[in-house]
Amino acid sequence: MLKSAKRFALTAALALAAGPALGGALGLGSEARPEEVTAWDIDVRPDGQGLPEGGGTVEQGEMLFQERCTACHGEFGEGAGRWPVLAGGYDTLDSDNPVKTIGSYWPHLSTVYDYIRRAMPFGDAQSLTADETYALTAYLLYLNEIVAEDFELTKENFTSIELSNESGFIPDDRPDTPGLSEREPCMTDCKPEVVIRMRARVLDVTPDTEDTSAVTSD
Amino acid sequence: MSTSRKPQGGTTRRGFLSAAGGAALAAGAIRPAVSAGPENLPPNVPGWSRYLGSGVDAYPYGQPSSFESHVVRRNVAWLTASVESSVNFTPLHELDGIITPNGLCFERHHAGIAEVDPSDYRLMINGLVDKPMIFTLDDIKRFPRTNKIFFLECAANSGMEWRGAQLNGCQFTHGMVHCVMYTGVPLKLILEEAGLKTNAKWLMVEGADAAGMNRSVPLDKALDDCMVAFKMNGEALRPEQGYPLRLVVPGWEGNMWIKWLRRIEVGDQPWHTREETSKYTDLLENGKSRRFTWAMDCKSVITSPSPQAPLLHKGHNILSGIAWSGRGTVDRVDVTLDGGRNWRPARIDGPSFDKAVHRFYFEFDWQGESLLLQSRAIDSTGYVQPTKDELRAVRGTNSIYHNNGIQTWHVRGNGEVENVEVS
Numbered sequence: 001m002l003k004s005a006k007r008f009a010l011t012a013a014l015a016l017a018a019g020p021a022l023g024g025a026l027g028l029g030s031e032a033r034p035e036e037v038t039a040w041d042i043d044v045r046p047d048g049q050g051l052p053e054g055g056g057t058v059e060q061g062e063m064l065f066q067e068r069c070t071a072c073h074g075e076f077g078e079g080a081g082r083w084p085v086l087a088g089g090y091d092t093l094d095s096d097n098p099v100k101t102i103g104s105y106w107p108h109l110s111t112v113y114d115y116i117r118r119a120m121p122f123g124d125a126q127s128l129t130a131d132e133t134y135a136l137t138a139y140l141l142y143l144n145e146i147v148a149e150d151f152e153l154t155k156e157n158f159t160s161i162e163l164s165n166e167s168g169f170i171p172d173d174r175p176d177t178p179g180l181s182e183r184e185p186c187m188t189d190c191k192p193e194v195v196i197r198m199r200a201r202v203l204d205v206t207p208d209t210e211d212t213s214a215v216t217s218d
Numbered sequence: 219m220s221t222s223r224k225p226q227g228g229t230t231r232r233g234f235l236s237a238a239g240g241a242a243l244a245a246g247a248i249r250p251a252v253s254a255g256p257e258n259l260p261p262n263v264p265g266w267s268r269y270l271g272s273g274v275d276a277y278p279y280g281q282p283s284s285f286e287s288h289v290v291r292r293n294v295a296w297l298t299a300s301v302e303s304s305v306n307f308t309p310l311h312e313l314d315g316i317i318t319p320n321g322l323c324f325e326r327h328h329a330g331i332a333e334v335d336p337s338d339y340r341l342m343i344n345g346l347v348d349k350p351m352i353f354t355l356d357d358i359k360r361f362p363r364t365n366k367i368f369f370l371e372c373a374a375n376s377g378m379e380w381r382g383a384q385l386n387g388c389q390f391t392h393g394m395v396h397c398v399m400y401t402g403v404p405l406k407l408i409l410e411e412a413g414l415k416t417n418a419k420w421l422m423v424e425g426a427d428a429a430g431m432n433r434s435v436p437l438d439k440a441l442d443d444c445m446v447a448f449k450m451n452g453e454a455l456r457p458e459q460g461y462p463l464r465l466v467v468p469g470w471e472g473n474m475w476i477k478w479l480r481r482i483e484v485g486d487q488p489w490h491t492r493e494e495t496s497k498y499t500d501l502l503e504n505g506k507s508r509r510f511t512w513a514m515d516c517k518s519v520i521t522s523p524s525p526q527a528p529l530l531h532k533g534h535n536i537l538s539g540i541a542w543s544g545r546g547t548v549d550r551v552d553v554t555l556d557g558g559r560n561w562r563p564a565r566i567d568g569p570s571f572d573k574a575v576h577r578f579y580f581e582f583d584w585q586g587e588s589l590l591l592q593s594r595a596i597d598s599t600g601y602v603q604p605t606k607d608e609l610r611a612v613r614g615t616n617s618i619y620h621n622n623g624i625q626t627w628h629v630r631g632n633g634e635v636e637n638v639e640v641s
Contacts, residue, residue: 025410029357032342032350040342040481043422043432045489072299082299094505098616100496105507108490115492118430119329122303125428169499169509174620176612180600185552187561193641194557194590196628198382200525200637206386207294 042126044114048159051113055154056135058142064132065139068121077101077143087143093168103144107166109158112137286312291322294390297378302330303429305372307393310519311527314538316367316568316575318396320451325458326372326394328429332478336462341408341446345422345484348413355448355462361403361411364445366468367574369542371395371514373471373498373619379606380615383626383637388524391625391637395542397575400466402447405440409484418484422491423465426480433474434488435467439512443468446479469544469573470512471619473498503614514544516603517622518551518578518595529584529633537580539564539593546598548576555582557590557626557640558605564593589629590640606639 044050066075074080077087089099098105102112117133119125128136138153141161147153153161200206258264282289293306308324325331336355344350372394378384385391414437421440425431435444445466448455455461460477467474473493488494488510500508518541523529541548547570552561564578578593595603606623628638 025407026361028360028411029351029353032344032352036352037342037344037350041344041483042430043424043483043489043491045485045487047487049485093501093507094503098501098505100501102496105496107495111490111492111495114432114489115496118424118432119428119492122300122329123428125329125430168505169495169507172508172511172513174508174511174513174515175601177602177604177608179602180596183602185561185594185596185602187552190559190561191641194559195641196590196638197641198639199628200383200386205294205296205384206390206525207292 042114042117044110044117046108046110046159048110048155051110051155051158052130053155054130054134055152055156056131056133056138057152058135058138058147058149060132061135061137061139061142064128064136068124068128069136072122077140086140090164093165101144102140103146103164105165105168106163107169109137109141109161109163112140113158288312289322291324291393292389294378294385303328305374305394307389308396309389309526310393310395310521310540311388311524313521314577316397316540316571316577317451318398318575320398320453320456320459323370323396323398323450323456323459324372324394326472327427327458328431329427331458332425332427333457334426334462334478339426339462341463341479342481343408343412343484344481346415346418346486347409347484348415351412353408353411358403358408358446358448358463361407363401364404365399365401366445366466367397367399367569367571368466368468369395369397369514369573369575370472370475371517371542371544373473373511373514376517376621376623376625377618379623380610380617380621383639386637387526388519388521388625389526392519392521394472395540395575397542398450399452400445400447401449401452402445402463402466405444405446405465408446409440409482412484414484417486420485420488422481422483422485422489423474423476423479424481424483425460425476426478431473431476431493432489432491433476433493434491434510435474436488437484439467439470467512469514471498471514474512498619500613500617500619502617511620514542515620515622516543516545516548516595516597516601517541518548518593518603519625520553520591520593520627523591523629523633523635524627525635525637528635529629532584532586535582535584537564537582537591539578541566541576541578541593541595542574543595543597543599543601544573545601547572547574548595549598550596551576551578552594552596553578553580554592554594555589558592558624561594584629586631588631589627590638591627591629591635592624594624 072080072083073086079085085101087101089101089104092099116136134153138151141147289309289312291306298304305326306324308322339355341353375394376391419437421435423433423435446463447466448463463479465476465479500511520539522538541551551564553564554561564580566576566578568577570576609623626638626640628636
């Protein structure tokens, strides 16, 4: 008992101290078979890595969209009720009411394919074929006025499509407010007067917290 | 097993709140100490001192006292279109210390809670590795373990407050943060088991839920302090926190901490997934957006008094709150009672861990005057928590994410507290 505990501690110490040693340090787990990797490896990258063979047209996409997507996203991707808007919103990003869509905001088309393939339709994920996902992606490009109605999106022409906001992103440049080295925080007589400018109660959007739901049992 | 032991009457803080809400209290009238009825008070002998209570095993998995049944996570229904892609909030105003109880850790799901059978659980590592690997949960539990306490904050915590005071309670303004002890395996050890190719620079981490939640993580961070965790606060992860295995990305925004972790792909460039382009990018006033804004900036909030935790007594009172930083420890918290005219150092109490919640206290005397409470945290890198106006001056009001501005609570003469903004 004691011996094995000691041996474990030794292995642990060795493993934690080891640099970027390559492969099989502890002999745990098993090698993934190629078909297992193919089945799970569904991600798509901006350079096209991960795109499956195939293609689909705007027209095919429109039919699929009516069938499987409009209930939530609306006939033209305008969003039914509070469900997400998928089209439009151009020239709104610097306004008071920015509308972020595939057309107005998303930097890469690969994200559309990757996301639909893994997560949509909501509640029935990973049920679309590769061709269906191409067709839906093509239709969303059409709804965003990026391609014409006779367009066919394929693995081959996929990376030639550019979205308008690709250059709209900048690296994280925080901290963007003064730190200790720039300004010692004021402790006394920091401002002449203090006025309340806004109250949450005016809006009255806070949920009622007076109900006493029973203790959850999870 | 029963979870519905009935409270035996008495006035609670909720009673106070509803009374205050109904404007039943005259200004300055503070409620007397909570009383459970004279039959339980001296000189009488209460029932619990005379008769036997429940035996062992009445509650095989212990539950909080029925008097605490109001201490629950709550959501804001109007925020989202469906409860499966939604969020609820930790009741910060009822908690103390630095550890969040498992059942009160806020939830954020993109496609509901995946119920994963641990015997069918698999973690796949593929991409730029010597050998693509599959690990069972048992495999993971045979790696050397580590225990670490970290906060997890959603990047959208306080996101509803960019345009001004909106939600009246720190549960709703700040409740997308929790802090627990994780038990798991350094991610580095798992990656080394597959063997990293020399051109490996990024990971794509992916969940097993119906959102297939995925994000890119730079390899440096993964090798530095990330871990895969199977326990929180000593017990198995809760399903809503990613049972049986989640990623831990210390100090970085919550949605990167992939729950129900199913796959890690190693690559040489980022993926630009939906959750790091359409969402979790920070739109600035000029229409440009910051991307890969991973670190959670230093932040603090006074949890009591706060709108859901009004002042009940004149005289000596305790102000309490939490502070945290994604870049290190919290070194100092200052508080003000007069809206930022004068500040005093608060007392940080309890352990101070890197990238964990810190607890602070400030004792003060209150005679019914109006107060404007704020806290300002400073972390070990010298980062000073900014005012909301300072943030707006740099970023505008459309960022949604990363609002760590100083919060103001207005305490009225009758003890009620409201979320306000001051000049």
